[in-house]
Amino acid sequence: MSKVIKRIVNIVVDILVVLILMVSILVVMLSLTSKSSGVPNIFGIAPLSVQTASMEDTINPGDLIFCTVSEEDEEYQEGDIVTFPIEINGEKVLNTHRIVEVVKDENIAYYRTQGDNKETNPEPDEEFQTTFSIVAKYTGTKIPGLGNVLSFIRTQLGFFLCILLPMIIFFIYEAVRVIMNLMAYSKEKAFEEAQTAVNNSELTEEQKKKAIEEYLASLGQQNGNAENEPEVQTPADGNNTNAES
Numbered sequence: 001m002s003k004v005i006k007r008i009v010n011i012v013v014d015i016l017v018v019l020i021l022m023v024s025i026l027v028v029m030l031s032l033t034s035k036s037s038g039v040p041n042i043f044g045i046a047p048l049s050v051q052t053a054s055m056e057d058t059i060n061p062g063d064l065i066f067c068t069v070s071e072e073d074e075e076y077q078e079g080d081i082v083t084f085p086i087e088i089n090g091e092k093v094l095n096t097h098r099i100v101e102v103v104k105d106e107n108i109a110y111y112r113t114q115g116d117n118k119e120t121n122p123e124p125d126e127e128f129q130t131t132f133s134i135v136a137k138y139t140g141t142k143i144p145g146l147g148n149v150l151s152f153i154r155t156q157l158g159f160f161l162c163i164l165l166p167m168i169i170f171f172i173y174e175a176v177r178v179i180m181n182l183m184a185y186s187k188e189k190a191f192e193e194a195q196t197a198v199n200n201s202e203l204t205e206e207q208k209k210k211a212i213e214e215y216l217a218s219l220g221q222q223n224g225n226a227e228n229e230p231e232v233q234t235p236a237d238g239n240n241t242n243a244e245s
Contacts (some may be wrong), residue, residue: 006233010177013170013173013174016166016170017151017167017170017174019037020039020163020166020167020170021167023153023161023162024167025165026042027153027159027163039067039069039083039094039135041069041136041137044068044069045066045067045068045069045137045139046063046066046067046069046083046135047065047066047067047150048064048065048066048067048083048096048136048147049062049063049065049147049148049150050062050063050064050065050096050105050147051066051147051150051151052120053117053120054097054115054116054117054120054121055081055096055097055098055116056116056117056152057116057117057118058081058098059081059096059116059142060144061137061146062145062146062147062148063142063144063145063146063147064142064143064144064145064146064147064149064150065096065138065139065140065141065142065147066139066141066142067083067136067137067138068081068136068137068139069135069136070131070135070136071132072131072138073131073134074131074134074137075109075131075156076099076102076109076111076134076137077099077102078099078100078101078102079098079099080098080099080137080138081096081097081098081099081137081138082096082097082098082099082111082113082134082136082137082138083096083131083134083137083138084113084129084133084134084135085096085133085135086095094136096128097109097113097114097115097125098114098115098116098119099111099112099113099129100114100124100125101111101151108126108130108164109130109131110129110130111128111129111130111134112124112125112128113125113128113129114195114201120123128240180189206214
């Protein structure tokens, strides 16, 4: 493999490592903020994965939607798409529906919600939502299909396959590359020391050249690959002599 190809491979690997680290940090931040605020968010922006068809065709299953985290005193209008927790089969999940009615009672606003897909949601939701139950508001920005990817990465299997396993492989690769570089550096330093010792010895130029060649052979570098062989320099009459392949 040429030096150019090696350099390209190293650059690609470094980029992949940085991307995986960024994704892993993102997943960890989403998990931590989800425990504290009730909705995963980064600097107040909550990326949420939609898994049902209740909001078609506004939001489709698998879409990744971006919402703003709600404030305690925030007010909503009819037509806003909001996210709030519901319980399904004993499990607490986030649900995203549109506000279809606002009812105010003694300065308290109650919001009736309903999914845009009237086939799956022919009637409004039974429970009203309040400012305290709504955790996020849809910004209108979505990425089709990316929600499924984020949902899978946040599972234990997905985090292992997409984050941990590639990081382990890349770290092993980097460790091997560092070891090889250290070995190459050690050989180069040893060669320089040997060359210095030979040049300072009282030998003829032919003897010095032969001693360097024997040293290279002892390092296993007499393999016909002149590209990896360091240049032998002997100060004879101001001329330089190169080691033969």
